[in-house]
Amino acid sequence: MSQQQYPPQQPGWGGPQQPFGQPPFGPPPSKKAGAGKVIGLGCLGLVGLFVLIALIGGVAGGGSGSNGSKSTGDSKSVGDTKAGGSASEGDKKADSERKSGKKVVVFKVWGTAPVGALGPLNITYGSDSDNRDGTFKDGEFRATLPLDEDALYFDVTAQLQGSGDIHCSVTVGGKTKKAHAAGDYNICSAQLSAGMLGGWG
Template sequence: MNQQHPPQQPGWGGSPQQPFGQTPFMPPPPKKAGAGKVIGLGCLGLVGFFVLIALIGAVASGGSGSNNNKNTDDAKSTDGTKSVGDTKTGGSASEGDKKLGSKRKPGKKVVVFKVWGTAPAGALGPLNITYGSDSDNRDGDFKDGEFKATLPLDDDALYFNVTAQLQGSGDIHCSVTVGGKTKKAHAAGDYNICSAQLSAGLLGGWG
């Protein structure tokens, strides 16, 4: 007589028996890698996005560099314009210097001595001329009916004069000039003397 054993319950050390004719239970298939690919593509998209931003930044910086160069060129041209203006200003300044130079006082004044007229030579020789100051006397030559000489103005001199003595006959004029002042004299016949003299002011000097 066969003894029937009750069927084993699951969880008691054995695996459950599958009913006859049914396919044993299979584990679920692994998930597809499509989601990973999507995530990978998303990462690549982010990387590409950042690369695109970097490229745009590089282009923008390049454009600003060109603008900086342009600004630099403009600054150079502006400087060039200013330098031209400075040159013009320099030219006007030089013209101003010329104008100032024209208004400057002339060089040291001179004293002018003159004798003119007819003065034939006599037994004692030709016309005798002396000129100068109280501290400086000189002789002059009468040629072709005239004599002219100049001396630097000595501010310390008390006077300047010119004298011309005839030698028996003749008719002469003489003068001495300091700045805008002139003193004249005249002599005629015999051994007469023509004498012209200019003296310093009461306080001295020839201002």
């Protein structure tokens, strides 16, 4: 049986000695997470936040049609003509208000919308904080409201009551959003939203 050999003790060193063949130092300390990783994750989070804000702005900014309605982003002036082809008195009033410097929002619905089992065409218009009911008469509806600069959006919706073919639009400062709905109980819905950097579109 062989005995383990130890190095000779040095004079003046008291206490136990490390066994021969073992390192005199303990294990190296563990590494902590570097600041680079934390900063990298923080930057990624900020980029993700900006992307999310941009997506929300894009969704809110687009006019949306539902239940078969179709929305387009055509820009036309407030003086659009109705289905009959001539400008109405309301259009002339909106033009005079615009020329006088007052900013207004113009809401329109036009087309054919027979009274159904649930009654006449159901129209709602206004902003995110102010909704009103409208009346469809002689194939059209038109209303104006003063422009509220603090509003997030302005919209008009019109629901058919069993049949018909209608168009709707909302106009702010020369920008117009339009939509269309036909048949059944489909809804025409046009919306203009305030942009992230101001303005309407």
